[in-house]
Amino acid sequence: MDALEVRGVNKRFGGLQALNDVNLTVEEGRIHAIIGPNGAGKSTLLNCFVGRLTPDSGTVMFHGQNLLGKQPHQINQAGVSRVFQTPEIFSDLTVLENVMIPALAHRDGIFEFNAFKPLRKETDIKQRAIDVLEDLGMEDKVDMMASSMSRGDKRRLEMAMGLVQEPKLLLLDEPTAGMSRADTNNTIDVLRHIGDSRGLTMIIIEHDMHVVFSLADRISVLAQGTVIVEDAPENIKGNVKVQEAYLGGAH
Amino acid sequence: MLGLSRNDFLLLLFVLLLVAAAPMFLNPFPEGSEFAQFNAGYPDLMQRFVIFGIFAIGFNILFGLTGYLSFGHAAFLGAGSYAGVWMLKLLTINVIPAIVVSTLVAGVFSLIIGYISLRRSGIYFSILTLAFAQMSFALAASVLTPITGGETGLQTALHDPRILDGAGSVGGNIPAPSLFGLEMRHSWQVNVGDWLWTFNVGYYLSAFVLMIAFYIAIRIFRSPFGMMLKAVKSNNQRLSYTGISPRPYTLAAFVISGMYAGLAGGLMVAMDPLAGAERMQWTASGEVVLMTILGGVGTLIGPVLGAGLIKYFENIFSKINDNLLHQWFAFMPDGLEDFMVTIIHPFVGKGWHLTLGLMFMLVVIFLPGGLIGGLTGLYNRVFRRRSKAR
Known part of the structure; x- marks a missing residue:
């Protein structure tokens, strides 16, 4: 079954056609990678999925539900979580609180007036947050202020914030950028494990081909705002069009 | 205890001790001594300490937690005051309906202003609240004179209906606001050596309300709701990508802080049944901002401290x-x-x-x-x- 179906998406910024008739189908339970040279429109495409940008035309259907025109929080509540490329965290709060917020959002919905319930009585939510942080090897950092962490740790925190929501679709924008090789491999293992055990659908944008080929079940190659190839990983490496896009050999 | 962690409970006890003993330690200098004028332990000033403390605690729930800087909170204080005086005129001279109704009226008023102002954030939000407050001030001082008493202000009168208790013409004096017959202005004076301590009914009623207000504020600070408000301040954008709609959270915080302001206004008129339009002026809104910043934005006890400090300066230094x-x-x-x-x-x-x-x-x-x-x-x-x- 298709989890996400993107049809004919166009987005123009002034004179730049950032997305040009993008078509994409992501099957449920698969890890789908989107690769492409810088400026190909990968992040723009992702922004269209989460409601940060609205495409000029086209449709984005998620399990038969149109995502376009919805507010970001509605899209998230529908089961789409995004891990941001530049860490978008709550820097004035602790690591644990950063993860508890999305967990509470998942449980309580877009608004819950629970002003008299002590936070420390939310033991279930707290435990879930700690479990996810443990999976990512951050259990010793739960009480740190989020702002005082290294960039790599912020990336992992981002990931924890996405995973704790147990989304139906997880969007990862360069999840391993800024991480050490060891952390990158650890992240791959975590994502692989989650993908296998929970059957979570993922879309991953990545420059690191090691990550892409370790994780992806299917790869779409984006160049100049359009999908030039969509195929299984083993067929991508040798593809002439892909080599042209990356090396610019067409001229 | 009381659903608070140990530290928070100790803080609550500390504040309880502070307000309960205030008539004594605010009068550290013996009566008639050279420094007696620095004594702050007289009812009028102590009432102001706790009432503005309540105002600042409420303001801090909005400004300290969400970071939204309202420059119009005096409007809610004023709305609460007018509602309170009307209750004292129409219903009963007992202060309880006045205090409750002023809180509710300010709540409704802040829901309307908050709903509109929170469409913008940052400086635009501040300007919108300022504009609303100044509009309220101007209306209260002119067009709404039948309701607000215009520039002379609104006060209780001898022939007010007071349908619940009919109190009015007894002895030919305007009755003083009271709590089931116990007048707010009533005080007991105790001489201990050279020191004079004044225990005032109105002060202790206000202090009791302050304790409740402070307790509720601690609960809000330590709740998931409070954490969401801090998240609004930290990264509003991210919150919406996390599945939370920030608007209802900020609106709830706005209404809560508006109700605190109304409560403070209701207490003010319970102490002294007179409400004037100047209570809504922008300087009054600015004052609560100063109190909160001086004491410590986003801290629990800071705003109370700031309120006390500013009121002390206003009353003592000016003498x-x-x-x-x-x-x-x-x-x-x-x-x-x-x-x-x-x-x-x-x-x-x-x-x-x-x-x-x-x-x-x-x-x-x-x-x-x-x-x-x-x-x-x-x-x-x-x-x-x-x-x-x-």
Whole structure:
């Protein structure tokens, strides 16, 4: 079954056609990678999925539900979580609180007036947050202020914030950028494990081909705002069009 | 205890002790001594301490947690005051309906203003709230005179209906607001040695309400709701990508803080049944901002401290005049005495704002966390040094 179906998406910024008739189908339970040279429109495409940008035309259907025109929080509540490329965290709060917020959002919905319930009585939510942080090897950092962490740790925190929501679709924008090789491999293992055990659908944008080929079940190659190839990983490496896009050999 | 952690409970106890013993420790100087004028333990001022404390606690729930800086909270204080006086005129001279209704009226009023103002954030939000408050002030002072008494203000009168108790013409005096017959202005005075302590009914009622208000604020600060408000301040955008709609959270915080302001307004008229339009003016809104920043934005007890400090300055520093200064420096040679008086003169009496301004600048520059932030920093430094020494 298709989890996400993107049809004919166009987005123009002034004179730049950032997305040009993008078509994409992501099957449920698969890890789908989107690769492409810088400026190909990968992040723009992702922004269209989460409601940060609205495409000029086209449709984005998620399990038969149109995502376009919805507010970001509605899209998230529908089961789409995004891990941001530049860490978008709550820097004035602790690591644990950063993860508890999305967990509470998942449980309580877009608004819950629970002003008299002590936070420390939310033991279930707290435990879930700690479990996810443990999976990512951050259990010793739960009480740190989020702002005082290294960039790599912020990336992992981002990931924890996405995973704790147990989304139906997880969007990862360069999840391993800024991480050490060891952390990158650890992240791959975590994502692989989650993908296998929970059957979570993922879309991953990545420059690191090691990550892409370790994780992806299917790869779409984006160049100049359009999908030039969509195929299984083993067929991508040798593809002439892909080599042209990356090396610019067409001229 | 009471659903609070140990530390929060101790803080609550500390505040309880503070307000309960205030009539005693705010009068540290013996009656008739040279320093007696620095005593703050008289009912009128103590009432103002706790009432503005409530106002500032509520303001801090909005400004301290969500970071939305409202410049119009005096409008809710004023709306609450008017509603309170009307209750004292129409229903009963008992203060309970006045206090409850003023809180509710301010709640409705802040729901409307908040709903509109929260469409914008940052400086635009501040300007919108300021505009609303100034509109309310202008309306109260002119067009709405039948309801607000215009520039003379609204007060209780001899022939008010007071349908519940009919209190009015008894003895030919305007009845004083009371709690089941116990008049707010009633005080017991106790002489201990040279010291005079005044225990006032109105003060203790206000202090009781302050304790409830403070308790509710602690619960809000420590709840998931409070954490969401802090998240709004930290990264509003991210919150919406996390599946939370920030708007209802900020609106709820706005209404809660508006109700605190209304409660403070209701208490004010319960102490002294007179409400004027100037209570809604922008200077009154600015004052609560100063209180919160001075004490410590986002800290629990800071706003109360800031409110106390500003009200103390307003009432005590403003009383010092040149005669008094001459008395103090009388031990100096004449020339030097005059010189000292000339230097200090602009900072006291009518110039107390100058001292307050300087203090405010010093706090903002050197103690960004306000007085409480500074004290916490000092405590941590001392504590760390000690643990290092061990």
